[in-house]
Amino acid sequence: MRIAERMLKIDRRIIFLIIGLCTLVPLLYPVGLPIKISPEVRAVYDYIESLPEGSVFLLSLDFDPSSKPELYPQAVALLHHAFRKNLRVVAMTLWVSGTGLADQIISQVARETGKEDTKDYVFLGWSPGGTAVIINMGQNLYTTFPSDYHGRPTKGLPVLEGVNSLRDVDYAVSLGAGNPGVEAWYVFGKDKYKFEMGGGCTGVMAPGLYPLLRSGQINGLIGGLRGAAEYESLIGRKGQAIAGMDAQSATHMAIIVLVMLCNLFYFVLRRQQQAS
Amino acid sequence: MIVLRRQLPLVITLIAGLTMAGQYYVPHPASEELLTSVTKWLQIIGGFALVLGVSSLFHQHAVKIRRREAGWGYSLVLYAGMVGTIVAGLWADGKESLDGVLTAFGWVYNYMMVPLQGTMFAILAFFIASAAYRSFRARSREAAVLLVAAVIVMMGRVPLGEYVLPVSGDISQWILNVLNASVRRAILIGVSLGAVALSLKIIFGVERSYLGGGKE
Numbered sequence: 153m154r155i156a157e158r159m160l161k162i163d164r165r166i167i168f169l170i171i172g173l174c175t176l177v178p179l180l181y182p183v184g185l186p187i188k189i190s191p192e193v194r195a196v197y198d199y200i201e202s203l204p205e206g207s208v209f210l211l212s213l214d215f216d217p218s219s220k221p222e223l224y225p226q227a228v229a230l231l232h233h234a235f236r237k238n239l240r241v242v243a244m245t246l247w248v249s250g251t252g253l254a255d256q257i258i259s260q261v262a263r264e265t266g267k268e269d270t271k272d273y274v275f276l277g278w279s280p281g282g283t284a285v286i287i288n289m290g291q292n293l294y295t296t297f298p299s300d301y302h303g304r305p306t307k308g309l310p311v312l313e314g315v316n317s318l319r320d321v322d323y324a325v326s327l328g329a330g331n332p333g334v335e336a337w338y339v340f341g342k343d344k345y346k347f348e349m350g351g352g353c354t355g356v357m358a359p360g361l362y363p364l365l366r367s368g369q370i371n372g373l374i375g376g377l378r379g380a381a382e383y384e385s386l387i388g389r390k391g392q393a394i395a396g397m398d399a400q401s402a403t404h405m406a407i408i409v410l411v412m413l414c415n416l417f418y419f420v421l422r423r424q425q426q427a428s
Numbered sequence: 429m430i431v432l433r434r435q436l437p438l439v440i441t442l443i444a445g446l447t448m449a450g451q452y453y454v455p456h457p458a459s460e461e462l463l464t465s466v467t468k469w470l471q472i473i474g475g476f477a478l479v480l481g482v483s484s485l486f487h488q489h490a491v492k493i494r495r496r497e498a499g500w501g502y503s504l505v506l507y508a509g510m511v512g513t514i515v516a517g518l519w520a521d522g523k524e525s526l527d528g529v530l531t532a533f534g535w536v537y538n539y540m541m542v543p544l545q546g547t548m549f550a551i552l553a554f555f556i557a558s559a560a561y562r563s564f565r566a567r568s569r570e571a572a573v574l575l576v577a578a579v580i581v582m583m584g585r586v587p588l589g590e591y592v593l594p595v596s597g598d599i600s601q602w603i604l605n606v607l608n609a610s611v612r613r614a615i616l617i618g619v620s621l622g623a624v625a626l627s628l629k630i631i632f633g634v635e636r637s638y639l640g641g642g643k644e
Contacts, residue, residue, distance in 0.1 A: 164558040171557045185587035188597055218545035248478075249545075252524045252537045280478060281471030288471060291464040296471070344452075355585070362609040363616060378585050401588030403553060408579050408589075410561045415575070418565045 156421040160414065167410065174406040178398035187397060192365055193382040195372030196350040199323055200233050207322040208315055209239040210347075212337060213254035214246045215329035219354050223327045224257065225380035225393035226352045230325060231261040233387045240311050241273035242321070244297070246285060246332045251278045255301055270304065274311045277301030282332045283340045290318040290345040318345040327352035327374075334361055338369050352379065438633045445631035486510070512536070577603055 200209070211230060215223045234241050245254045258275050267273055276297040279285045288296040293316060294307050306312060314320060324347055326337040334351035342349045348371055353361055355376025364370045374383055377400055380393035448466065451459050489503035516532040524534030566572035583589030584600025629635035 160562075162561070164562075167558045167561055168554045171554050175553070185591055187587050188590060190601065216545060217542040218549040220542065220546055221549070249541070252534065253542065255524065279471060281467070281474035284467045284470035284474060287463065288467040291460060291467065295464065295468065359604055359608045360612060362604050363613040366605060366609045367613075376585075397587055401586040403557075404582045404586045405588055405592075407557050407560055408582055410557060411564045411575070411579065414561045414564065415566055 154421065154424060156417040156424065159417045160421065170406055170410070171403060174402040175399045178402045179395070182395060182398050184394075185398065185401065187378075187381050187385050187394070189382050189386060190379075192373040192375070193379050194386065196230075196325065196352075196374055197233070197372075197383060197386045199348065199350065199371055200230075200237060200239070203237060203239060203322055205238040207239050208320060209234045209241050210318075210321045210324040211241060211243045211258075212246060212324065212326040212328075213243060213250060213257065214326055214333045215253075215354075216247050216249040217253055219329035220253065221392075221396070222354045222377050222380065223329060223352065224253075225377065225391050225396075226327055226374050226383065227254075227257045228261055228391055229380055229383040229387055229389065229393070230327075230352070230374075231258060232265065232389055233383075235261065235265040235267050235272070236387070238272075239322075240315075241267075242276065242311070242315070243273065244276040245278050246282060246336070247329075248278050248280075251301070269302075270300075270309045270311055272311060274306070274309055275301045276306070283336045286318075286332070286337060286340040287344075290341060293317050318347055321345075321347045323347070324349040325352060329354050329357070333357075334370065334373075335364070338364055342369070350374070355379075434639065437639055438636070442631055442633065445627070449631075482510075577607075 203209070211227070211234070213223070213227055231241065231243075241258070243254060243258045245251055255275055255277075258273060259269075261267075262269065262273055269275075277300060279288075279296055281288070285296055293312070297306050299305050300309070318324075318341055324337065324341065326334045326349070328334040328337075328351065334353055337349060337351075341347070350372040351361055351364070351370045352374035353376070355378065358373065358375030358379070361370070361373055361375075365373050374380060377393050377396050380391075381397045384391045384394050447462075451463055486507075489506055491497075492503040493500050493507070513533070513536050516536050520526070520531035520533040522533070523531055524537055525531060530538065564575060564578070566575050580596055581600045581603055583593055583596040584598075590597045626635065630638065
């Protein structure tokens with residue numbers, strides 16, 4: 153067997169080992185390369201920054217634990233920013249399997265920033281119906297969520313003072329890992345109830361949401377771990393995303409090198425076969 | 429009873445479809461009230477769908493276990509996992525923690541579901557790398573264009589790539605904002621037009637497959 157042929161049929165466990173090392177080594181020995189801020193992430197940051205104190209910020213954590221590595225740092229960074237700006241945070245999820253995770257995230261950030269449940273923030277939890285929940289919230293928030301995640305009646309909560317429906321939301325961000333997610337919030341929420349919204353998603357979903365961004369249907373987009381790292385840089389708080397960027401850099405470069413090598417061997421083999 | 433099985437659902441679909449399509453353009457309070465009620469129904473139906481889904485899953489795997497079909501052991505694990513989680517959930521009244529202390533349901537969520545789902549997702553990186561090495565080849569001109577675009581975007585999305593090739597960040601932004609967005613938009617328009625056409629076919633009873641089979 154020729155060398156090129158042998159290299160093309162390399163044991164995949166070797167590739168697994170390379171990827172494993174490329175992930176592990178930078179996590180143990182971080183380099184900390186500078187992160188360039190993209191306009192779409194800055195747009196979300198700037199909008200939140202421009203909101204006056206006490207504005208209503210809706211954060212829909214539409215993901216489950218499988219997308220935690222990418223969307224958890226985004227949620228933490230956004231919540232830190234919102235709490236720092238003294239916004240009233242209304243959190244919820246459209247994914248039943250993400251309810252526990254969403255509760256943990258908001259409780260943890262609130263604890264770190266000294267914010268009070270029901271006064272500064274509320275976690276509404278999950279309600280069945282998917283996109284119907286968005287429409288229902290647009291009509292009446294209290295019939296959709298008569299009680300919050302902890303079973304307290306939502307009517308009369310200080311954090312929801314003056315909030316009756318999605319029309320009273322100043323800014324909404326959906327951190328979506330699929331459907332229902334960012335697209336559903338635009339189609340069934342923003343389009344009808346006229347509030348400004350931004351999005352956050354996994355890296356693999358980001359290219360699919362660029363048309364919404366370019367047409368102004370969403371004002372900004374935080375894409376994947378890179379987006380989260382950019383947001384962490386903007387708020388000046390190093391978190392899991394910045395820590396993970398070196399590992400992602402190394403893994404991307406490893407895949408690029410592997411693809412280049414595979415093409416090199418492919419062309420060498422083809423030339424050899426043509427010659428013979 | 430062909431009327432109950434065929435005509436009546438078609439009439440209900442026609443009336444409901446036309447009413448709700450028209451409702452969007454009528455800002456009258458009565459119209460808004462109708463939307464509130466209908467979406468509430470949808471939420472309730474969504475809740476029933478969840479029950480239906482779970483019971484269907486139970487039934488499917490029960491058959492597999494009873495017949496000792498290939499992989500029935502996995503169905504047994506699924507059964508144990510589902511029953512265990514439901515019991516833990518009911519026991520804890522659906523709460524993951526009480527007064528800051530983790531319940532059994534919270535334990536299942538935090539120490540089983542979160543790491544298991546995370547692991548499944550993380551494994552993807554290894555398989556993608558292996559698949560890219562084996563199949564991402566410039567066999568044609570189109571494949572070569574795709575390959576070059578992919579490499580630039582992959583470089584432009586990480587700090588190390590931008591450090592090695594500083595222009596990759598800007599080119600990657602351009603690829604995503606111009607090439608990708610326009611193609612994706614074209615697909616979206618096509619899909620949306622298809623959805624509108626299909627909706628009209630369902631409303632007017634041309635498309636009837638949702639009624640299911642069965643004897644007339």
